[in-house]
Amino acid sequence: MEKTLTGWSEIIEAQAERLGERILYGLLDKNGEIIDSLTFSGLRDSVRSTSAKLQDITKRGDRILLAFDHSLEFIVTFFACMQAGCIAVPQPFPMREEEFVRIEKVADDCSPVCVLTSRTHREALTNSLRQRSSLQKIDVVALDDIADAPVGEGAPRLSDSPTAFLQYTSGSTSNPSGVLISQENLVHNSRVIQSKFNLHADSVGVNWLPFYHDMGLIGTVLQPLYTGFPSYFINPIDFIFRPSRWVEAISRYRGTCCGAPDFGYALTAAKMSEENVAQLDLSSWSVAYTGAEPVKPETLQEFMNKFGVAGFKFSSYYPCYGLAESTLMVTGGDCAREPTILEFDIATLTEGRAVLSYAGAPGQEIVSCGVPFPDSEVKVVDPQTRVECSAGSVGEIWVKGPSVARGYWGSSRASRFDAEVSDGNGSGYLRTRDAGFVWNSELFVLGRLDDxxxxxxxxxxxxxxxxxxxxxxxxxxxxxxxxxxxxxxxxxxxxxxxxxxxxxxxxxxxxxxxxxxxxxxxxxxxxxxxxxxxxxxxxxxxxxxxxxxxxxxxxxxxx
Known part of the structure; x- marks a missing residue:
């Protein structure tokens, strides 16, 4: 953005004034047709109206659990929560047992005053939650059922609360924890993503990532608003049933900035026929970001082998590393060059040292996740001694910078966000619990220490x-x-x-x-x-x- 803004209320207002009726969000059906959309000014008006409704039923600082399907109503409600001074808690709309269990754990942790959902799903969701003793007292509310409240002439102002929303971790190794994401965290991470990805007004996003996930929310919802370009959404369920919908939509809408975890690329390459690939034009795709889980070299090559004939370029790949505790992105590469992939000796890696493999020895190819932002730091530290590791030594990844969150909701684990290197070489680091090493100043991630x-x-x-x-x-x-x-x-x-x-x-x-x-x-x-x-x-x-x-x-x- 041309002017430095510190909050998302200001960003919504400024972008609506600047870009008006240009399309911001487009929701696609199974055939790739736009079935719902929002312009920049349309988002502003909808958020104002919804925020006014929320202020009638909540007070500042209340936690509100958002349980929507993949709809633009979720986006409007998310921003409205911030404008009303509430703390949004995005969650998947529960359909399976494990999703109801997750909501129980999240609700027990943050004590939401209500669950917001769409009018279509309110009755069914209410009945489902009433069957669980821990959720019986939580009201399920559809904002469409609340009478419109008068909206003032000026834009609603953001709460003084330092927390913009709670981003709950995936819970892959433990119970999900609510990361306290601030307005400043979001603005900083959006600014550096814009710079790293070289995004601009002519960029186009086409993605299927869930809105309740940090990569989907910050990467495909907030970033287009921040920079000022259109973003088209495929329902994640539609993607899983037919992954080709993703690349078909990229071809149709001339997507430039589109990404997924590694499995998304693998699934798309495996499920699409050569005949259908020949109908695509992926030459517009300049930033194919991949993260959220280990980036596999074989996946990059398989996807390239399948879609190179459609104009996809290997140099478009953008492997990156991040985590919810640092808002989203921590490190990334250079859009102007191909990703770095090196083969390391397996035997020495298992001993905690990275050495390039030699002919005949078992090797493991690993994809570089790039370098940290200019105003952030990444160190690799021995998790037991807390001494910084030398280059090539495997240790825990520690992160420091403006994108790092304050901590977890209601948690005593503040020390994880304020770790100190024992040799006096810095303090105030986030302990990621991820393992990796630095090679030629680039970060290589191996996986979770707990795994x-x-x-x-x-x-x-x-x-x-x-x-x-x-x-x-x-x-x-x-x-x-x-x-x-x-x-x-x-x-x-x-x-x-x-x-x-x-x-x-x-x-x-x-x-x-x-x-x-x-x-x-x-x-x-x-x-x-x-x-x-x-x-x-x-x-x-x-x-x-x-x-x-x-x-x-x-x-x-x-x-």
């Missing part, structure tokens, strides 16, 4: 094992492998769960032997249990991350 597998004195990250196994057979579903250890403190046992597309029973023994022999050769793993399950049987969070802890619980005694 690390310790076997025979070696530390192995499940994502590496999962990637290795996934590539062994086309019958293993892309992204459908989970690696974990059961009984880690008594009799540790590595287990590999694989989702199979199809495989004759007589061939399963051969595939098990292949998996075991490859892990023995590359990682020195003498034995493990290999378990085959059907597609979709590995537990995941609402945004698609593997729930390895839950998977380990399910398969604790499986042989």
């Amino acid at each position: 690390a597998v310790s076997l025979n004195g070696k530390v192995i990250y499940p994502a590496d094992l999962e990637a290795k196994v996934s590539n062994l057979s086309p019958t293993i579903r892309s992204g459908g492998v989970a690696a974990f250890v059961t009984n880690p403190h008594t009799s540790p046992r590595l287990k590999i769960v694989c989702e199979l597309r199809s495989l004759r029973h007589s061939e399963r023994s051969e595939l098990k032997s292949l998996i075991k022999s490859r892990l023995r050769a590359d990682y020195g793993i003498r034995d493990c249990d290999v378990i085959f399950v059907g597609s979709g049987k590995i537990p995941r969070t609402p945004n698609g991350k593997l729930r390895r802890v839950e998977c380990a619980r399910i398969h604790q005694e499986t042989l």
Whole structure:
């Protein structure tokens, strides 16, 4: 933006004044047609009206749980919460048992005054929540059922509350925690994303990411508003049922800034036929960002192999690293060059050191996640001693900068957001609990420390094992492998769960032997249990991350 603004009320007003009736958001149906839209001025007017309604039923600082389907009503309500001085708590609209359980945990943590949803879903959601004792007293409200309140001539002002909204973590390794995201966090992260991605008024977003997820909310909703370009939305469910809808819409609307976690690229490449690819034109796609989970080199290559003929360029890939506790993005590369992919020696990686592999030795390709923002810091620190690691040494990633949140809602874990390097080399860092190392000033991420597998004195990250196994057979579903250890403190046992597309029973023994022999050769793993399950049987969070802890619980005694 030309003028530095510090709050989203000001940004909405300024962009409506500047861009008026230009389209900002477009919601697409299953055929890629626009079924609902908002202009910049339309967003301003809708947010004002909704904010006035909210001020009649809430007070400043109230937490409001948002449970909408993938609609523009969610976006309007989210901004209206900020203008009314309330704290929005975005959640997936609950349809499955695990989503209701998640809402119970979130509600128990932040005590929302009500659940906001659409008029269409209010009755059904009310009945569902009434069946759960912990949620019976929470009102379910549809703003359409509230009489319009008078809206003043000026724009509603933001609350003095430092918290803009609560971004709950995925809960892939523990219960979800509500990250306190401030207005300043959002503006700073939006500014640096705009700069890193080289975004401008002629950019176009086409995405399917859920609005309740940080990448979907900040990357595809807030960023287009901040910079001033149109953003088109595909329902995530429509994407899952037919992933080709994403690239078809990018081709149709000339998308330039479009992204997804690794599994989104893998699924799209696997499900689209060569014949349909030939009908696409992806030459406009200049920033294909990928993050939220480990970026797999094989996924980048498979997607490129499939869509290169449609004009997609390898240089468009933009691997990045981030987490909810730092609003969204922490590091990223250079839009002007291809991503860095290096092969490191597996044996030394398991010992905590990064060394480039040499001919004949088992290696692991890892994608660089770039460098931190100019006004932010990233260190790799030994998680036990808190001494900063030398370049190439594996440790915990620590982050410091204006995008880092204040902490968790109602939590005593403030020390995680104010860590100090023990050798006096800095304080005030966020401990990410992610493992990685720095090589040539670039960050390489290995995975979650809490997921690390310790076997025979070696530390192995499940994502590496999962990637290795996934590539062994086309019958293993892309992204459908989970690696974990059961009984880690008594009799540790590595287990590999694989989702199979199809495989004759007589061939399963051969595939098990292949998996075991490859892990023995590359990682020195003498034995493990290999378990085959059907597609979709590995537990995941609402945004698609593997729930390895839950998977380990399910398969604790499986042989």
